[in-house]
Amino acid sequence: MSDVLPRSADVVIVGGGIVGTAVARQLAYDGLSTVLLEGQAFGGAVSGASLACLGTHMHNLQELDVLVEACAHWRELSESLGDPFEYNHSGQLRFIMREEDVAVARRWIDAERAHGLPPELLSPEAVREREPLLTGPIVAASWSPGDATVNPFLAVRALLADGRRHGVSAFHSTPVTGLTIQGDRVTGVQTAKGPIAVGKIVIAAGPWSAGLAAMAGVNVPIVPRQAQCLASVRQPPIIRTVVGACESAGGVESGYTQIQQARSGQVLFNTVVAPEGTTPGAENRINEVPLRFVRDSIQTLTTLFPSLADILMLRSWVRFEGVTPDDRFLAGKLPPEGLYIAAGDNGTGFCRAPYLGRLISRLVRGVAAAPSDALYDPARFAGVSA
Amino acid sequence: MKAALLSCDVLVVGAGPAGLAAAAAARECGADVICVDLFTQAGGQYSMRPVVAGGPFDHSLQVADGRTAEARCRELGVRFLFDTEIFWAEPGFSVFARQGPDSVTIRASAMVVASGAMERAIPFNGWTLPGVITAGAAQRLIKANRASPGKNVVLAGTGPFLLAVADTFAKAGKHLRAYVEMQRPALSLFSPFLHHPARFGEAVGLLQSLRRTRPAIHMGHMVTEALGDGRLEAVRVAAIGRNGLPEKDKSFLIENIDSLCIGYGFRPVIDITSLLHAAHHFDSSLGGWYCAADPATQQTDVPRLYAAGETTGIGGSVPARLSGRLAGLDAARAVGNTVSVPSMDGTRRALARARDFAASLAKLFPFPGHLIERLSPEEKVCRCEDVSRAQVEAAVGEGAADLFSVKMWTRAGMGPCQGRICGSALGDLVAGRLGIAAEAAGYNRPHMPLRPVPLNIAEAALALAGEPKESTGTPA
């Protein structure tokens, strides 16, 4: 990999996570000279710490078309690139612990079925046919057979490698220190390794995106939120599906759990326990996992899967999500002219990355928008209009 | 499973020479002391005790030292917890551990970390074959367990510890097929004794022991490859040229062997001090990253957190004991006991001298980190996850920016040893490819848990994080 930045490009993408990598790859496929700048390590922050579930179940109903397209796109990527990122068509179970949440699950299932998707409600016995070790005290679970997982590290690596094959110039350890604006247009970026003259810049820096937009004098409503993950030592195959918490009457604010087994054999579990908001700037520090979270997570896992009580825990880590006020990405134009954003994963954004690549490419090239693109327009928030 | 909650004034981590000295010193001054160790008995690596009586080590000097130190601790009322592995610590201090099949949570006002050292491994071709063990493992097999690494043994690597292992073989009446040391014989090897003549007798004794094992002695040589089908059968040995690398045309096989015991020295175990945010520095002659401590008190830059022995840089048992004593005395003072200053001054002077001797010895046996460049592309760097050198280099070629990225993309360092075995070599390899200094390639920051721990034990220990006083019971 060359260490010398090009002096100019058609587009510069700031942020080398899954979104930035997917955007860069798409732009290169669409013929633009594209530079991808990552401040630290590709996929090293939000993307690498995520559990990368691809699915349509219990997300925003308005986004169902997008999610269906994105899921299909991931499947195609896995096939066309030769399974480089452990695509696992596992299906997803959302467990229900309280009778009153069954009605919530039914509402989701009915709405998704009305859209032509196949989720269904399973009894505890039917759940155990799919997930034999899930013997904990659940009252039911929803089942979404189309959902899948990928290895988030390898997904970034594969999209990066494929993007580079198609002309993306990518640079790690290259933080952007400023945006150059002349009149009402962006004209360049400044980096720790020198400037690049460029008329189009895409901010894809997850929870750090607000800071970058501020360099252009734009306030975007993205704040960090802390989530945590645990991983076990490699186990024989014991968990087949993605096991998540049902969105209960309390919404995700009541806590979110996701449990799955990676192809490596590690059991992974992820919980958001501090949704009340994380101090701005926290994403810049290396945070330790709160003890209460580890204890609660183990309790959740072993309540659902009692036979896993004595497996070895290997590691825990903290990750940050970029949260927007309405749980949807900001993807589209920002003022000034030539500035774009694709950020605001809200903790479940991995799946949408290829769609956002196409969306940004449509905007950058000035071709007709797809009907769903408007869902993500940053202009939906007052004060953020292009 | 039981869950115990204990509290004390001073918690000492490690029951080797440094830990035992610290525990006794703190207790002498009146502090209430708990001392924990991973193994089932005290002694650490140096004073490792035979678990079966009646062998040649029962009355060795090292074992006697350890027994005396432990007996002194017991007489003073130090509480010992063995088979205890700490998996997390919080400032202030709360420590969470597995003790046998149970959990234990310990509150302490001060902590002395004397967690010792571990092998500083260099991956080489064939190093994963069964029968290839570390020099430290060989010593433990013979000394503690009265077992044998094998019938036909090659001892190889570099450094004074190899002689200590040869001494162990000699005392057990075992022979060595070959002794392979990277350094050439030279008068300079005796230079440390010019300023420390009292230590000369030790060295002579070790050399006599080596002769008693009747090995073929290959100085200025190294093992370049371990060979065998499913288990070790032979090693290739080569002379080392002027450039510090083995010379291909001056190599030969040693065949019909079943054990290679190999050691290139040790590195400090710093996971607890790192976790508690003490300052650490890098010095290859001290084993790489070590915990920085005030030489007058052994206190780290975190108040009431002390480090002693190998944790503060590899130096052997003498500085370990002395630094342990200083740490124990000052920790006792820090928690409100009276300590007489003269006793500390003498110890400080002796410690400075012992460190000086260790440093002069370390200079004679520099760590050959560059040997990682000799590893074949297909050979494993990370044993846990079967990650080869070629895979590591491919990741760097595709844009991995540091050790962390290499780990994400290859799983190197993601297995149960948590990168402890391969981390140092991996750092050298990645740094070499990126053209940066090894210490800049990334510092493996500790995460919960420090060591793999059963989920139920972790849960039980952590459940007592907020409990006010001591208890033992079954978790709800």
Place this chain on the structure above:
Amino acid sequence: MSRFVKVLVNGEIVMAQAGVSLGSVLHGRSPALRHSPVELQPRGLYCGMGVCFECLVMVDGRPERACITPVREGMAVEVQP
């Protein structure tokens, strides 16, 4: 006088001196204890001090590091020779 205990290794009775590490007993029997997870290469005791996990074997149904586990009367050990 040392006491002996009976250990079952893959169902076969092995006598060992009480208190010694399971790792020392297994290593003496055969240095290959398990297979590596990806390439299924034979592996055995390596660091001998609880760090490397290469001697991880199933003891009474649980994974244990043989090098830091003392033998106990009647313990059932599974190795992958």
